[in-house]
Amino acid sequence: MYIFLTTIVIILFMTFIFEVNKKKFYKLKKNLEFVISLPGASIFSSLVDSLQIACNYKELINCIDAVTKKYGNLTRFILGTDIFVVLTKPEDYKLVLTNVNGNYKSSVTQTWKAILGDGIIRASGASHKLRRKIIHPLMNIKYLSEYITYFDSNLCMDILEKNVDGPMFDLKPYIEQYAFNIFLVTTVGIQGIANKDGLDILHKQKELFKDAYSKVIKPWLRLNWIFSLTGNRKQMCIAEKTLIDFIYNISPRKSENYTALQRNNYNMTIFQELKPIFNNYWDRVEEIRANVSNKSCDVSYENFLDDIRNFFAAIQNTITEATSFIMLMLAIHTDVQEKLRQEILVTFNNDKIAQRLLNMPYLNMVFQETLRLFPIVPIISRQLTEDIKLESCTLPEGCYVMIPIFAIHRNPKYWYKPLEFIPERFSSTHCRYTYIPFGMGLRDCVGQKYAFLIVATIIVNLLRRYRFVTVGNLNNIKTTADIVLRPQHVKMSITRI
Numbered sequence: 001m002y003i004f005l006t007t008i009v010i011i012l013f014m015t016f017i018f019e020v021n022k023k024k025f026y027k028l029k030k031n032l033e034f035v036i037s038l039p040g041a042s043i044f045s046s047l048v049d050s051l052q053i054a055c056n057y058k059e060l061i062n063c064i065d066a067v068t069k070k071y072g073n074l075t076r077f078i079l080g081t082d083i084f085v086v087l088t089k090p091e092d093y094k095l096v097l098t099n100v101n102g103n104y105k106s107s108v109t110q111t112w113k114a115i116l117g118d119g120i121i122r123a124s125g126a127s128h129k130l131r132r133k134i135i136h137p138l139m140n141i142k143y144l145s146e147y148i149t150y151f152d153s154n155l156c157m158d159i160l161e162k163n164v165d166g167p168m169f170d171l172k173p174y175i176e177q178y179a180f181n182i183f184l185v186t187t188v189g190i191q192g193i194a195n196k197d198g199l200d201i202l203h204k205q206k207e208l209f210k211d212a213y214s215k216v217i218k219p220w221l222r223l224n225w226i227f228s229l230t231g232n233r234k235q236m237c238i239a240e241k242t243l244i245d246f247i248y249n250i251s252p253r254k255s256e257n258y259t260a261l262q263r264n265n266y267n268m269t270i271f272q273e274l275k276p277i278f279n280n281y282w283d284r285v286e287e288i289r290a291n292v293s294n295k296s297c298d299v300s301y302e303n304f305l306d307d308i309r310n311f312f313a314a315i316q317n318t319i320t321e322a323t324s325f326i327m328l329m330l331a332i333h334t335d336v337q338e339k340l341r342q343e344i345l346v347t348f349n350n351d352k353i354a355q356r357l358l359n360m361p362y363l364n365m366v367f368q369e370t371l372r373l374f375p376i377v378p379i380i381s382r383q384l385t386e387d388i389k390l391e392s393c394t395l396p397e398g399c400y401v402m403i404p405i406f407a408i409h410r411n412p413k414y415w416y417k418p419l420e421f422i423p424e425r426f427s428s429t430h431c432r433y434t435y436i437p438f439g440m441g442l443r444d445c446v447g448q449k450y451a452f453l454i455v456a457t458i459i460v461n462l463l464r465r466y467r468f469v470t471v472g473n474l475n476n477i478k479t480t481a482d483i484v485l486r487p488q489h490v491k492m493s494i495t496r497i
């Protein structure tokens with residue numbers, strides 16, 4: 001009797017759960033049926049791949065590259081607990097990235113929350129649209145070119161000077177510090193932070209990036225009780241809090257009501273001469289509020305801090321890695337380095353840098369070709385909020401879509417000698433949609449002009465003063481990918497010009 005009653009209760013409970021989640025269940029079923037119908041490796045061998053990625057036997061991006069080469073333009077890939085539809089045909093991913101229903105990111109970027117909070121990079125829907133409306137105009141070329149003059153200086157040069165004519169050394173710490181200074185001045189108008197505090201913050205940000213990636217490839221770490229067993233949980237909570245405190249302390253506007261945070265007295269100087277990006281943030285909000293009557297355009301103080309945090313993550317990581325890859329390319333291809341140096345010497349003639357950077361064709365080609373081979377954001381992903389019709393099929397609502405920029409940029413169908421470094425290939429026009437280092441469509445990179453100007457300034461400053469050489473070649477470059485693609489080492493030797 002007791003067993004009978006228990007069985008009835010369980011059946012009723014299951015029916016209730018099923019009814020409540022019926023819609024979700026059918027959506028999931030439809031999704032799974034669709035993904036399984038796609039060409040791809042068997043589910044068993046995909047799971048083995050996924051486990052090998054989790055155990056670091058296989059590199060995620062190389063594995064995705066191999067899958068797309070083997071199964072073509074529309075395939076599937078298991079990553080953690082999710083199955084992704086992988087798109088590599090420009091017509092297909094263009095349809096997704098330009099569609100409002102292909103705009104949703106929050107769920108696929110859940111593991112990045114500790115680094116980015118709910119800032120513009122993770123926001124979706126109306127909140128995302130509003131944040132772009134606020135931020136996009138703040139990134140205009142007029143503001144940016146004023147900063148360039150400031151960076152055309154001897155910033156952080158002491159790190160390099162002590163290595164001139166010495167053995168091989170790692171250029172990365174120099175580039176990291178330069179990028180950190182650039183972030184501080186351009187976004188919040190701070191001229192520098194004591195070295196020890198700065199290094200600690202950069203270190204904490206790196207730990208959070210590693211942690212976010214671990215949770216992508218090892219989904220069991222997303223369960224707090226398992227994560228606690230690894231002993232890293234406390235460390236990550238401290239890192240996240242340090243980062244949030246740092247952002248609050250440098251933010252140009254403080255809120256008395258924001259009590260969750262510690263005030264910290266970093267040893268820093270406010271830079272008075274230029275108006276940095278986030279000093280204009282609330283003016284933009286007011287402007288938008290004045291023109292739009294409905295309340296959907298509200299941003300909170302937390303959103304503002306999260307947006308600064310997103311810029312910190314974006315600027316610090318992309319500028320550092322893009323500059324590192326370019327310097328590696330130039331140290332390996334010394335003929336390209338010399339050709340670029342000639343362009344620099346002719347263009348500047350010992351002059352200030354300012355806007356001339358934009359009119360340097362060879363510098364542009366080197367920049368573009370490096371980002372083709374090493375797209376700093378190697379993969380982008382979405383979850384669809386409605387069905388999206390492609391030429392060959394309809395992607396169902398709710399499905400996860402992955403666009404592997406790395407694989408697209410190295411696809412021999414789109415690129416002649418794809419694994420070689422040939423800046424000249426960008427001297428003629430190429431298909432706009434097969435070259436997407438900054439993404440495309442409704443969520444393309446708002447910082448692309450900024451990135452070019454800053455990276456170009458650093459490269460010009462370096463090449464005007466020094467010659468760089470390294471050992472090895474393009475095939476020896478070891479990369480690591482967490483959320484961004486990074487060279488493992490940037491070792492080279494330098495001599496004065």
Ligand code: HEM
Nearest residue numbers: 121314315318322376377380437438439443445446447451
């Ligand atoms: C070489 C440097 C950079 C590369 C390769 C790069 C690449 C990208 C890519 C591929 C996306 C699209 C992501 C997606 O569709 O899911 C993106 C978005 C974004 N990038 Fe960059 N980025 C770079 C530099 C920067 C810089 C310097 C900033 C800030 C000044 C920045 C700010 C952003 C923001 C805020 C977004 C989110 C836009 C949105 O979701 O609406 N990026 N970036």
